[in-house]
Amino acid sequence: MRSLFKFFVVLQKEFDMSTNKLALIRYKTIDECLQNKHKKWTLEKLIEKVADALYEYEGITSGISKRTIQADLQLMRSDKLGYNAPIIVKEKKYYCYEDANYSITKTPINTTDVAKMREIVGILKQFNGFNYFDEMSEMIAKLENNLYKSTNKSKNCIQFESNKLLKGIEHINPLYQAVLNKIPLLIEYKSFKAHQSQEQIYFPYLLKEYRNRWFLIVKPKKGNMLLTLALDRIIAFQELPKEPFVDYKNVNFDTYFDDVIGVTKTEKDRAQKVVLQVGKFNAPYVLTKPIHDSQLVLKEDKDGIIVSIHVVVNFELEREILGFGESMKVLSPRILAQKIKKRIQTANELYSV
Numbered sequence: 001m002r003s004l005f006k007f008f009v010v011l012q013k014e015f016d017m018s019t020n021k022l023a024l025i026r027y028k029t030i031d032e033c034l035q036n037k038h039k040k041w042t043l044e045k046l047i048e049k050v051a052d053a054l055y056e057y058e059g060i061t062s063g064i065s066k067r068t069i070q071a072d073l074q075l076m077r078s079d080k081l082g083y084n085a086p087i088i089v090k091e092k093k094y095y096c097y098e099d100a101n102y103s104i105t106k107t108p109i110n111t112t113d114v115a116k117m118r119e120i121v122g123i124l125k126q127f128n129g130f131n132y133f134d135e136m137s138e139m140i141a142k143l144e145n146n147l148y149k150s151t152n153k154s155k156n157c158i159q160f161e162s163n164k165l166l167k168g169i170e171h172i173n174p175l176y177q178a179v180l181n182k183i184p185l186l187i188e189y190k191s192f193k194a195h196q197s198q199e200q201i202y203f204p205y206l207l208k209e210y211r212n213r214w215f216l217i218v219k220p221k222k223g224n225m226l227l228t229l230a231l232d233r234i235i236a237f238q239e240l241p242k243e244p245f246v247d248y249k250n251v252n253f254d255t256y257f258d259d260v261i262g263v264t265k266t267e268k269d270r271a272q273k274v275v276l277q278v279g280k281f282n283a284p285y286v287l288t289k290p291i292h293d294s295q296l297v298l299k300e301d302k303d304g305i306i307v308s309i310h311v312v313v314n315f316e317l318e319r320e321i322l323g324f325g326e327s328m329k330v331l332s333p334r335i336l337a338q339k340i341k342k343r344i345q346t347a348n349e350l351y352s353v
Contacts (some may be wrong), residue, residue, distance in 0.1 A: 021058075022054065022058065022060075023072070025050075025053055025054060025057055025058070026050050026053075026054070026064070026068070026069070026072050027072060027075075027076060027081075027083075027104060028053075028104075028105075029049055029050045029053040030046055030049075030050065030069070030072060030073065030076065031076075031085075031103055031104045031105065033045075033046055033049050033095075034085075034087065034095060034096055034097045035097065035102075035103055037096070037100065040094045041094060041095045041096065042093050042094060042095070043066065043069060043070070043093075043095065046069055046073075046095060047063075047064055047066060047069050050064050050069060051063045051064045073087055073095065076104065083104045085097070085102065085104060086098040086099045086102055117143070120143075121143050121144050166212065166213065166232055167231075167232040168214060168230070168231030168232040168233070168234055169214070169231070171214075171231050171234055171237070172207065172214060172231070174237075174239075175204060175207055175216055175231070175237075176207055178204050178239060179204045179205060179206060179207060179216075182203075182245040182247075183204075183239045183240070183241055183245065184201055184202065184203055184204075184221070184239075184240040184243040184244075184245055184246075185201070185202050185203075185204055185218075185237050185238070185239060185240065186199060186200075186201055186202075186237060186238050186240055187199070187200060187201075187202050187218075187229065187234060187236075187237040188234070188235040188236045188237065189229055189233055189234055189235065190233055190235055191233060192233070197235050200220050200221065200222070201220070201221040201222075201240065201243065202216075202218035202219065202220050202221065202227075202229075203218060203219050203220075203221070203245055203246050203247075203248070204216055204217070204218050205217050205218065205219070205226075205248055205251075205253055206253045206256070208228075208257065208263055210262050210263050210316075213230060213231075213232065214230075214231040214232075215228050215229065215230055215231065215263045216228070216229045216231060216234075217229075217253070217256075217263075219246070219248055221243075221246075225266060225267070226248065226251070226266065226267060228263050228264065228265075251267065258293070259271035259294070259310060259311055259312055260311060260312050260314065260316075261291070261292055261311055261312075261314070261316045261317045261320055262314060262315070262316025262317070263316070264312075264314040264315050264316055265312050265314065269312045269314070270312070271294075271310045271311050271312050272310070272311070272312070272313055272333055273308055273309075273310055273332070273333075274308065274309050274310075274311060274313065274317070274330070274332070274333065274336065275298070275306065275307070275308045275330070275331040275332045276291070276306070276307050276308070276309070276321070276328055276329070276330060276331065277304065277305075277306050277328065277329040277330075277331055278304050278305050278306070278307065278324070278327060278328050279303070279304045279326070279327040279328070280302065280303055280304040281327060282304075282324060282327040282328070283300070283304045283305045286305065286307065287305065290309075291307070291309055291320060292309040292310075292311050294308075294309050294310040294311065295307050295308070295309050296308050296309075306331070313333070313335075313336050317336075318336075318339065318340060318343070321340055322340065322343060322344070
């Protein structure tokens with residue numbers, strides 16, 4: 001554990017940025033203001049917006065000085081942070097970006113930052129292979145690939161699954177903070193079946209990813225059942241720091257989804273033994289990439305394999321089975337077999353016209 005402690009000490013030193021957290025909040029707020037072309041931004045209005053942001057994110061009530069914002073604007077214009085922001089003043093009082101499409105969030109990282117990040121990735125790679133860093137292998141590879149692309153104009157060395165059209169990704173960090181700090185949320189949500197969105201107070205417990213979609217596990221203030229909210233269906237939300245947070249007892253969220261494929265589950269759901277017959281052409285795929293961690297091979301011969309998994313029967317399991325088409329058959333439970341059979345028959349009718 002001494003080497004692990006040393007790693008975190010080094011990592012903390014490498015992340016000791018010249019700009020502190022409050023400065024970053026100020027720059028980001030100014031940037032958001034100047035991107036808004038529908039308003040005219042005087043220095044006083046920028047000061048007001050930054051003060052509001054500092055209060056919202058950090059609870060700072062002392063406000064912000066005129067000199068500080070002027071210095072921030074000058075720093076954003078400069079090359080010191082690599083922004084080179086095209087900030088101009090119109091009519092001698094209105095601040096805006098000369099380039100309507102500019103944002104500091106779109107600027108490439110500078111060479112100093114790249115060098116620091118390379119050092120961090122190098123340190124992280126040294127810990128690859130240690131069991132407490134096993135889950136970081138993908139993240140390290142992704143970091144290294146992105147750094148390589150930022151300094152070398154060439155093809156990708158590795159491609160990760162992504163969905164650029166997916167909505168709600170911007171919610172991940174603030175929702176993570178709400179889960180981490182146990183902050184109730186007022187969420188406006190519109191499910192696929194609903195005609196209109198609805199607002200409710202929720203207590204967030206867990207963020208979960210499944211097939212490149214993100215979900216928030218919550219309990220509504222008015223109710224006792226756990227719900228799964230898709231981030232791409234969240235219209236808006238706000239923190240309610242003065243609302244008492246209610247923990248969800250008798251549930252270990254570290255293991256809550258261990259017996260599930262996907263995210264569809266309630267507290268009352270119990271895992272069942274599901275037996276599947278897999279044809280010989282897909283058998284190697286299922287053997288090398290198990291359908292679930294609980295998978296056991298019950299039989300293996302020239303015609304294929306029979307496996308069992310111990311999972312909650314849900315929509316995602318049905319979709320997984322249907323994805324194998326004619327190569328997979330449900331042997332048990334009988335109810336699941338009948339449901340899959342009915343869905344295949346319904347699908348077949350679409351092609352009978």
